[in-house]
Amino acid sequence: MKEKVVVVGGGIAGIQAALDLGDMGFEVHLVEKTPSIGGHMAQLDKTFPTNDCSLCILSPKMIMCADHANITIHTYSEIESISGKFPKFKVKIKEKARYIDLSRCTGCGDCAVKCPVKVPSEYEEGLAKRKAIYIPFPQAVPRKVTIDAANCRMITQKKCGVCKKVCQAGAIDFDQKDKFVDIDASAIVIATGFEMMDMSQVPQFGYGVCKDVVTSLQFERILSASGPTGGHLVRPSDGTEPKNLAFIQCVGSRDAKTHVYCSSVCCMYATKESILAGEHAPNIKTTIFYMDMRAVGKNFQEFVIRAKRNYGVRYVQSRPAKVQPAKEGKGAFVSYEQKGSGGDVASEEFDMVVLCPALVPSASSAQLSQSIGLKLDPDGFLATPDFQNPVDSNMKGIIVCGFSSTPMDIPDSVTQASSAAARVADLISGGAC
Amino acid sequence: MPRIGVFICHCGHNIASTVDVEKVAEFAKTLPNVVVAAHNMYSCSEEGLGAIRKSIEENKLDRVIVAACTPRTHEPLFRRNCERAGVNKYLFEFVNIREHVSWIHAKEPEAATEKAKMLVAMGVAKAALLEPQEESESSVIPVAVIIGGGISGLAAMSALVSQGIETHLIEKEKQLGGILKDIAVIGPEMKNTKELLDKMIKEIKCSPKAHFHLSSRMTDMQGFVGNFEVTITGDDKCSEKVKAGAIIVAIGGREWTPKGEFGFGKIPGIITQLELEKRLAKGDVPDNAVFIQCVGSRIPGRDFCSRFCCNASIKNALRIIEAKPNAQVTILHRDIMSYGTTAERVYRDAAEKGVRFMRYGLDSLPKIEKHGDGLSVEVFDETLDDVIGMSVDTIVLAVPMVPIENVKDVATQLKVPVDKLGFFLEAHVKLRPIEFATEGVFICGTARWPSQVSECIAQGLGAAAKASIPIREGKVKIEPITTSCNIGKCIACGNCVAACPYQAIEIIETDGKRHAFVTEAKCKGCGNCVAACNNDAMQQKGFTTTQLSAMIDALVKNAMEASQ
Numbered sequence: 001m002k003e004k005v006v007v008v009g010g011g012i013a014g015i016q017a018a019l020d021l022g023d024m025g026f027e028v029h030l031v032e033k034t035p036s037i038g039g040h041m042a043q044l045d046k047t048f049p050t051n052d053c054s055l056c057i058l059s060p061k062m063i064m065c066a067d068h069a070n071i072t073i074h075t076y077s078e079i080e081s082i083s084g085k086f087p088k089f090k091v092k093i094k095e096k097a098r099y100i101d102l103s104r105c106t107g108c109g110d111c112a113v114k115c116p117v118k119v120p121s122e123y124e125e126g127l128a129k130r131k132a133i134y135i136p137f138p139q140a141v142p143r144k145v146t147i148d149a150a151n152c153r154m155i156t157q158k159k160c161g162v163c164k165k166v167c168q169a170g171a172i173d174f175d176q177k178d179k180f181v182d183i184d185a186s187a188i189v190i191a192t193g194f195e196m197m198d199m200s201q202v203p204q205f206g207y208g209v210c211k212d213v214v215t216s217l218q219f220e221r222i223l224s225a226s227g228p229t230g231g232h233l234v235r236p237s238d239g240t241e242p243k244n245l246a247f248i249q250c251v252g253s254r255d256a257k258t259h260v261y262c263s264s265v266c267c268m269y270a271t272k273e274s275i276l277a278g279e280h281a282p283n284i285k286t287t288i289f290y291m292d293m294r295a296v297g298k299n300f301q302e303f304v305i306r307a308k309r310n311y312g313v314r315y316v317q318s319r320p321a322k323v324q325p326a327k328e329g330k331g332a333f334v335s336y337e338q339k340g341s342g343g344d345v346a347s348e349e350f351d352m353v354v355l356c357p358a359l360v361p362s363a364s365s366a367q368l369s370q371s372i373g374l375k376l377d378p379d380g381f382l383a384t385p386d387f388q389n390p391v392d393s394n395m396k397g398i399i400v401c402g403f404s405s406t407p408m409d410i411p412d413s414v415t416q417a418s419s420a421a422a423r424v425a426d427l428i429s430g431g432a433c
Numbered sequence: 434m435p436r437i438g439v440f441i442c443h444c445g446h447n448i449a450s451t452v453d454v455e456k457v458a459e460f461a462k463t464l465p466n467v468v469v470a471a472h473n474m475y476s477c478s479e480e481g482l483g484a485i486r487k488s489i490e491e492n493k494l495d496r497v498i499v500a501a502c503t504p505r506t507h508e509p510l511f512r513r514n515c516e517r518a519g520v521n522k523y524l525f526e527f528v529n530i531r532e533h534v535s536w537i538h539a540k541e542p543e544a545a546t547e548k549a550k551m552l553v554a555m556g557v558a559k560a561a562l563l564e565p566q567e568e569s570e571s572s573v574i575p576v577a578v579i580i581g582g583g584i585s586g587l588a589a590m591s592a593l594v595s596q597g598i599e600t601h602l603i604e605k606e607k608q609l610g611g612i613l614k615d616i617a618v619i620g621p622e623m624k625n626t627k628e629l630l631d632k633m634i635k636e637i638k639c640s641p642k643a644h645f646h647l648s649s650r651m652t653d654m655q656g657f658v659g660n661f662e663v664t665i666t667g668d669d670k671c672s673e674k675v676k677a678g679a680i681i682v683a684i685g686g687r688e689w690t691p692k693g694e695f696g697f698g699k700i701p702g703i704i705t706q707l708e709l710e711k712r713l714a715k716g717d718v719p720d721n722a723v724f725i726q727c728v729g730s731r732i733p734g735r736d737f738c739s740r741f742c743c744n745a746s747i748k749n750a751l752r753i754i755e756a757k758p759n760a761q762v763t764i765l766h767r768d769i770m771s772y773g774t775t776a777e778r779v780y781r782d783a784a785e786k787g788v789r790f791m792r793y794g795l796d797s798l799p800k801i802e803k804h805g806d807g808l809s810v811e812v813f814d815e816t817l818d819d820v821i822g823m824s825v826d827t828i829v830l831a832v833p834m835v836p837i838e839n840v841k842d843v844a845t846q847l848k849v850p851v852d853k854l855g856f857f858l859e860a861h862v863k864l865r866p867i868e869f870a871t872e873g874v875f876i877c878g879t880a881r882w883p884s885q886v887s888e889c890i891a892q893g894l895g896a897a898a899k900a901s902i903p904i905r906e907g908k909v910k911i912e913p914i915t916t917s918c919n920i921g922k923c924i925a926c927g928n929c930v931a932a933c934p935y936q937a938i939e940i941i942e943t944d945g946k947r948h949a950f951v952t953e954a955k956c957k958g959c960g961n962c963v964a965a966c967n968n969d970a971m972q973q974k975g976f977t978t979t980q981l982s983a984m985i986d987a988l989v990k991n992a993m994e995a996s997q
Contacts (some may be wrong), residue, residue, distance in 0.1 A: 012864075016864075020898050020899070020902070023902045023906070024898065024901060024902055024905050025905055025906070047863050049862070050862055050863065052863060053447075056502060056507075057861070057863060057864055058864075059477055059478075060477070060507060060509070060510050061864065063477065063479070063482075063510055064510075066479070067513065106480070106483070107478075107479060107480045108480070138445065138474060138475050138478055139475055139477065139478050140478075141479065142479060143478050143479035143480050225445055225446040225447055225450070226445040226446065230446065231446055231450075254777060260777060260778065260781065261773065261774040261777045261778070262771065262772050262773060262774075262776075262777045264772040264773050292768040292769050292770065292771075293768050294768065294770050294772045295738055296738050296740040296770045296772060297740070297882070298856070298862060298881075298882045299737075299862070300738065301731055301736045301737050301738050302736050302737070305736060317792075317815075339815060339816070339818075340815065340818045341818075342818065377774060378774075378778070379774045381774060387619075387622060387624050387629065387887065387890075388588075388629060388632065388633060388890065389890075389894070390887045390890055390891050391891065391894070406773050406774050406775070407772070407773050407774065408773070410863050410864070411862065411863055411864075411866040412866075412888065412891075414863075414864055414865075414866055415866050415867055415888075415891055415892050415895045416891050416895070417895075418867060418894070418895030418896070418898040418899055419890075419891045419892075419894035419895040419898065421895075421898040422592040422596075422894040422895065422897045422898035422901070423592070423894065425592075425595075425596050425898065425901065425905075426591075426592050426595035426596060429595055429596045429597055430595075431595045431636075432591060432594045432595045432636045432637055432639055432640040432643070433636060433639040433640070
């Protein structure tokens with residue numbers, strides 16, 4: 001009989017861990033809290049430093065997971081409880097009611113067309129609406145609809161039900177209940193990733209006040225061909241193409257008041273987004289305000305040089321103090337200290353400002369830590385105290401990989417996912433001695 | 434008659450915003466043997482794949498064409514989809530109308546649509562002549578070979594022997610540990626190196642599956658995934674051959690030697706980071722020191738950042754201050770690369786403990802002069818907008834890690850590529866960072882790119898996971914798109930033998946006739962021999978002369994019709 005392994009988190013780290021473990025012959029249960037696997041990588045337009053289309057390289061891996069004989073995917077699911085200890089964990093997975101019979105749903109989307117309720121789309125970072133019954137993005141795995149109960153009129157008020165009327169497959173089931181699945185797992189891999197910091201912690205940067213101040217993840221969606229603007233680089237206030245653009249690094253990170261650590265990926269994705277902005281709008285003038293340009297990976301320096309040389313990106317080593325609204329609620333003023341000026345503060349107007357906020361451990365990490373006793377490091381990431389085995393948590397048989405252990409980019413997350421698979425196999429085999 | 438289905442992908446906006454996909458689908462319907470032609474929003478989505486399978490069934494298709502993106506990422510997916518619908522996966526033909534059409538002709542939608550039509554016509558012509566192929570399996574020798582006994586190789590070995598996999602480790606020196614042997618403390622985590630290495634090596638050695646070949650090098654490698662043969666030659670010139678299923682490359686890097694930068698080699702007291710590590714390990718601590726970052730890196734001609742040097746300097750600055758609390762230590766840098774959580778904390782800690790950080794520019798390099806018994810440093814501080822002078826006894830040049838000198842020999846033996854700097858080139862920089870394109874050969878550690886020690890360990894463990902997959906599975910599938918020799922046409926000139934990078938071809942004699950012979954299990958289907966053959970004797974399955982001629986004929990015919 002195959003040993004079972006539960007992988008928590010269906011982003012790129014969880015996907016790679018599941019694939020490697022599946023290939024190694026384990027029975028893998030991949031648990032993802034949202035309706036589709038893919039994680040943040042699925043939201044990205046391109047990836048640095050090659051500008052490979054993100055979903056184009058991710059989508060085959062997502063489908064390999066779905067097709068893999070050794071992998072079962074539990075989407076829209078959470079860890080209800082974990083008890084026992086290595087090598088006999090009891091994991092209870094809650095498959096939340098999505099009010100859909102997945103075996104019947106064809107993913108045609110007719111129901112979503114007719115659904116009258118519009119809510120901000122999580123996938124589009126609030127820049128577009130989705131329906132209360134929805135498929136988060138076209139390449140979703142599984143490509144099935146989910147009813148968001150909190151916003152469904154039938155579930156909240158017992159009126160509507162139009163989706164059920166139009167569904168030819170008879171897949172809508174308003175009486176569906178949460179389902180619990182028990183797995184006897186030999187080991188657990190945690191890959192719960194990150195989320196954006198709470199932007200209300202950094203009011204000085206004008207987010208929520210100036211319409212044209214967006215987060216980098218929102219900007220990523222604006223650049224994306226499948227995004228809310230159909231791939232046109234336009235600013236939110238008036239839908240026009242920005243002529244000058246600012247990126248502000250280390251928003252809420254490397255800052256003792258919010259998050260002390262460095263999020264590791266922002267310098268490079270800002271460089272990437274600035275190059276992409278230049279491709280969308282060849283005459284755009286882009287400025288990146290940074291503290292240290294941390295281009296430390298393979299071909300990263302060359303990427304920064306390319307941004308400067310080929311796209312005229314201006315890198316300004318200065319930490320802006322504040323961002324204020326410009327005239328008529330369009331654009332914004334960025335105030336920053338000019339280098340070599342003896343402390344003079346410049347205020348420069350930009351059509352659009354992109355904030356690169358601290359990426360923080362996902363809320364699931366803290367929940368798991370509380371419920372089962374996983375230790376956190378001083379920054380709230382899952383602690384990996386054994387230097388010799390950098391993916392082992394403080395609990396034997398529970399392995400941590402990807403951004404949930406410390407900020408890292410996609411190749412490092414993929415590498416750690418493979419390390420996690422190795423550690424699972426090593427522990428189950430009993431080790432060298 | 435073949436029954437061909439053609440499926441044109443919108444790829445969201447990627448293709449459809451330039452190429453008129455409906456027109457291409459309509460055109461495809463007019464081509465010979467095409468039974469059905471359709472277009473999909475995302476052919477690779479579950480919905481798109483399902484639609485293709487349904488069409489195969491309903492229209493009894495025996496050939497499938499998808500005109501979409503690149504086979505590099507999506508061919509396995511569509512092939513598998515055909516298999517699921519009962520069509521041999523080698524009867525699938527991929528036409529790339531994204532990279533080859535919509536992306537590069539975005540400003541000429543009409544011409545792009547015409548080009549897409551021609552490519553589809555060529556695909557249809559070829560598909561009609563495709564033949565089903567059967568994949569064969571080959572057994573896997575349950576043994577791994579690791580080249581390099583530094584931290585990455587040891588991490589990989591510990592993971593492999595823990596799984597009970599027989600592992601041979603080749604180390605050119607007589608001791609394990611690699612470059613870490615000279616480094617007493619690992620940053621930024623401040624770990625004791627000796628404790629770590631001793632524990633790891635002790636654990637590995639208690640496994641009967643661990644075999645060490647010290648003072649040895651790999652001198653030859655033959656074979657293919659599952660069935661490699663590695664020749665190991667010791668410094669004593671004795672050789673032995675080890676058969677293995679998988680190989681992990683962990684040959685590490687070396688510290689770049691400065692070419693007189695800042696007076697290195699001429700003025701005493703100017704040393705490299707590794708020399709400082711050696712001195713600190715012996716308790717030889719400078720009274721005061723200046724570190725200069727990015728010496729020989731992030732400069733025109735050697736643009737790359739060596740990733741760990743800032744953390745190494747910060748670590749050593751802290752060690753100096755700890756040993757000599759009154760020491761003056763300054764780090765001259767061009768950006769402090771203390772990415773992540775621990776490194777950033779250690780950086781802050783260093784600043785709080787009195788390590789001075791000053792930024793210099795490439796256009797105002799620090800000036801160093803011999804000054805009495807010591808050294809004087811003058812640097813223009815960009816933040817203070819002023820020239821600052823200081824006197825120290827030691828200047829540490831933080832130089833980058835570069836590939837080892839004979840990296841190209843190792844790469845040639847393994848038939849794997851290196852980049853222009855000499856670092857090994859992984860299969861995909863984003864999603865396959867610890868694999869080579871060559872199956873069964875994996876890469877970890879600083880031979881791929883300079884990395885922190887904790888990252889090297891993670892890469893070693895990861896490479897071990899990858900290497901264990903074919904070994905645990907016990908078998909590998911052999912790609913059937915191989916070449917073969919038409920004996921009747923072959924004149925045994927040997928051009929193909931010379932052209933083959935995999936040593937898969939030899940000249941043999943059958944019934945008195947000399948001719949080329951391809952060992953299919955070694956052939957990777959690169960097609961070099963076909964191109965090298967002057968007599969049309971070498972033929973590659975899936976790319977036969979007949980198939981390629983039919984494609985060209987279809988192009989000429991349809992292009993002429995379109996122009997009339």
